[in-house]
Amino acid sequence: xxxxxxxxxxQRFAFPAEKIFEWCTDFDPKDHALMGDxxxxxxITRITDTTIMLKDTFYSSVEAVEKEKLVQLYPKKLxxxxxxxxxxxxxxxxxxxxxxxxxxxxxxHFTGLHLEYTGKALNKADAKLLANRLxxxxxxxxxxxxxxxxxxxxx
Numbered sequence: 001x002x003x004x005x006x007x008x009x010x011q012r013f014a015f016p017a018e019k020i021f022e023w024c025t026d027f028d029p030k031d032h033a034l035m036g037d038x039x040x041x042x043x044i045t046r047i048t049d050t051t052i053m054l055k056d057t058f059y060s061s062v063e064a065v066e067k068e069k070l071v072q073l074y075p076k077k078l079x080x081x082x083x084x085x086x087x088x089x090x091x092x093x094x095x096x097x098x099x100x101x102x103x104x105x106x107x108x109h110f111t112g113l114h115l116e117y118t119g120k121a122l123n124k125a126d127a128k129l130l131a132n133r134l135x136x137x138x139x140x141x142x143x144x145x146x147x148x149x150x151x152x153x154x155x
Contacts, residue, residue, distance in 0.1 A: 017106035
């Protein structure tokens with residue numbers, strides 16, 4: 001049985017919420033390069049205007065790992081959900097909510113439910129270490145995305 005690991009963080013942006021939502025949900029094959037992984041590949045299949053399938057392939061020195069994600073967009077709420085359908089963390093789910101912060105800024109609120117399939121029980125200390133690592137990695141990726149976004153949107 002998988003072990004659920006929950007974590008969350010926020011990322012501030014110096015742009016209006018609607019513009020941030022559009023940028024974040026305009027998925028691109030080069031998205032992983034913006035997050036610091038130049039070897040990862042992304043395939044994007046638009047099922048409907050608000051339903052997208054992402055197939056991400058990550059490469060390590062040992063193996064390639066594929067993850068298929070179903071993304072559901074809720075544009076009126078500036079909200080989207082990403083659910084892993086395949087891969088090592090199958091059925092993990094990630095929620096993204098953009099909130100306005102004045103007229104010219106916004107905040108992304110991220111909530112992650114990572115399912116860890118270790119085959120063994122994690123004690124509270126190990127679960128907290130994993131949650132901290134996931135938080136650090138994902139928040140770090142969003143800092144890189146915020147930097148790339150700033151460069152692109154200031155043009």
